[in-house]
Amino acid sequence: GGQMLLGVGLLALALLAAYRLYLRWGTRSGPGGAARRGEAAALPRMKRRDFSLEQLREFDGTRNPRILLAVNGKVFDVTNGSKFYGPEGPYGIFAGRDASRGLATFCLDKDALRDEYDDLSDLNAVQMESVREWEMQFKEKYDYVGRLLKPGEEPSEYTDEEDTKDHTKQE
Numbered sequence: 563g564g565q566m567l568l569g570v571g572l573l574a575l576a577l578l579a580a581y582r583l584y585l586r587w588g589t590r591s592g593p594g595g596a597a598r599r600g601e602a603a604a605l606p607r608m609k610r611r612d613f614s615l616e617q618l619r620e621f622d623g624t625r626n627p628r629i630l631l632a633v634n635g636k637v638f639d640v641t642n643g644s645k646f647y648g649p650e651g652p653y654g655i656f657a658g659r660d661a662s663r664g665l666a667t668f669c670l671d672k673d674a675l676r677d678e679y680d681d682l683s684d685l686n687a688v689q690m691e692s693v694r695e696w697e698m699q700f701k702e703k704y705d706y707v708g709r710l711l712k713p714g715e716e717p718s719e720y721t722d723e724e725d726t727k728d729h730t731k732q733e
Contacts, residue, residue: 570688577668608639612708612717615660615679622658623648632660632710634682634697639705660710665696679713 605628613630618637621630629641629648640647640657647657655670662682664674666689682693700706711717 567688573668574692605641607705608707610706610708610720612711613637614711614713615677618660618710619658623654629657630707631656631658633662633665633700634693635662635710636697636700636706637708637710638700639707640700643704662693662696666690666693679710681712 608628613632618630618632620626621628623629623641623644627641628639629644630637631640631647632638643651645651646653648654649657651657653661653670655672655675656664659675660680661675663676663680663685664670666682666685667674682690685693708720709718
């Protein structure tokens with residue numbers, strides 16, 4: 563058990579180091595990347611609302627310039643990170659999706675993503691802690707725009723006051 567935990571920890575450190583190197587030395591996101599970033603910067607702040615998986619998929623950066631993804635049941639607007647989450651970005655597979663499982667397992671394959679609601683109940687304690695850490699990182703860097711709805715769950719009604727209050731104070 564301890565060796566596996568150490569292995570997971572070392573893998574996490576290696577991925578973090580690679581990510582930081584990419585941030586420092588990474589190239590632009592291909593043709594049209596700068597134009598897409600300019601377009602994204604011009605978008606107004608998104609009104610808070612909740613999303614079904616189907617609704618979330620519309621925000622993958624191809625059908626809509628805005629890019630959203632969910633982590634641990636919370637939806638974030640990662641449009642400002644289109645270099646990473648856009649169609650040509652290294653994490654583009656997460657755009658318009660629930661990224662929780664992929665982030666928890668450090669897997670960027672389509673296999674790590676579910677097409678139906680994923681309750682993450684089969685993840686182990688280390689993986690669940692990783693999901694919570696990712697959620698905290700997204701809260702610090704991106705706007706929280708709403709919740710990912712479970713099947714049959716009704717969306718919340720957000721008031722204008724809730725929508726306009728400081729987006730850094732999220733649940």
